[in-house]
Amino acid sequence: GAGVSQTPSNKVTEKGKYVELRCDPISGHTALYWYRQSLGQGPEFLIYFQGTGAADDSGLPNDRFFAVRPEGSVSTLKIQRTERGDSAVYLCASSSAGVTDTQYFGPGTRLTVL
Amino acid sequence: GQQLNQSPQSMFIQEGEDVSMNCTSSSIFNTWLWYKQDPGEGPVLLIALYKAGELTSNGRLTAQFGITRKDSFLNISASIPSDVGIYFCAGQLQGGSQGNLIFGKGTKLSVKP
Numbered sequence: 001g002a003g004v005s006q007t008p009s010n011k012v013t014e015k016g017k018y019v020e021l022r023c024d025p026i027s028g029h030t031a032l033y034w035y036r037q038s039l040g041q042g043p044e045f046l047i048y049f050q051g052t053g054a055a056d057d058s059g060l061p062n063d064r065f066f067a068v069r070p071e072g073s074v075s076t077l078k079i080q081r082t083e084r085g086d087s088a089v090y091l092c093a094s095s096s097a098g099v100t101d102t103q104y105f106g107p108g109t110r111l112t113v114l
Numbered sequence: 115g116q117q118l119n120q121s122p123q124s125m126f127i128q129e130g131e132d133v134s135m136n137c138t139s140s141s142i143f144n145t146w147l148w149y150k151q152d153p154g155e156g157p158v159l160l161i162a163l164y165k166a167g168e169l170t171s172n173g174r175l176t177a178q179f180g181i182t183r184k185d186s187f188l189n190i191s192a193s194i195p196s197d198v199g200i201y202f203c204a205g206q207l208q209g210g211s212q213g214n215l216i217f218g219k220g221t222k223l224s225v226k227p
Contacts, residue, residue, distance in 0.1 A: 033213060041220075048211075048213035055211070055213055059214065105158070
């Protein structure tokens with residue numbers, strides 16, 4: 001596709017459940033980023049990948065959150081034992097090479113934990 | 115997490131007016147970026163600034179990287195209805211991870227037709 005795509009666009013789950021959020025970056029982009037955006041706030045950094053490896057995961061809030069990018073393209077953000085406070089829009093972005101290159105954002109996945 | 119201080123929080127202006135918003139921080143930034151976000155969409159980059167004192171324009175938008183490297187402003191001239199949206203500043207902290215952008219809380223712009 002032409003841009004970053006994220007699936008699902010909306011996810012409603014119950015407290016305690018496990019969820020996976022998927023990001024398809026722009027083809028050829030080596031860097032991939034995950035952010036979380038709560039209502040009325042700016043995006044907050046979670047993790048970024050260069051290729052297959054997580055170059056910085058300092059923004060992951062706790063060990064319930066985990067992300068992978070096994071082939072250096074698609075990435076999955078995994079949240080275990082979801083809590084109501086995890087409700088937010090999860091944004092993915094990608095950039096072509098170095099981290100000074102423009103980050104192109106996807107439309108996000110709106111996660112609601114009941 | 116750390117966020118930038120962005121102001122104003124919201125603006126409601128007449129079409130054709132000029133708009134100004136800014137971001138400040140107590141920390142030094144290597145890069146300043148300005149994004150616009152429409153409902154249901156991800157942020158879209160408007161302007162990127164890489165040098166202290168840099169002044170860059172993109173159509174009706176002008177942004178500057180403060181000389182202290184702790185602030186930036188964005189001006190929109192002759193606003194039109196499609197300027198409505200939320201504007202975010204973002205920056206790369208000096209000494210921080212290069213992939214980690216820190217965002218402000220946003221300025222919500224509403225324009226009267």
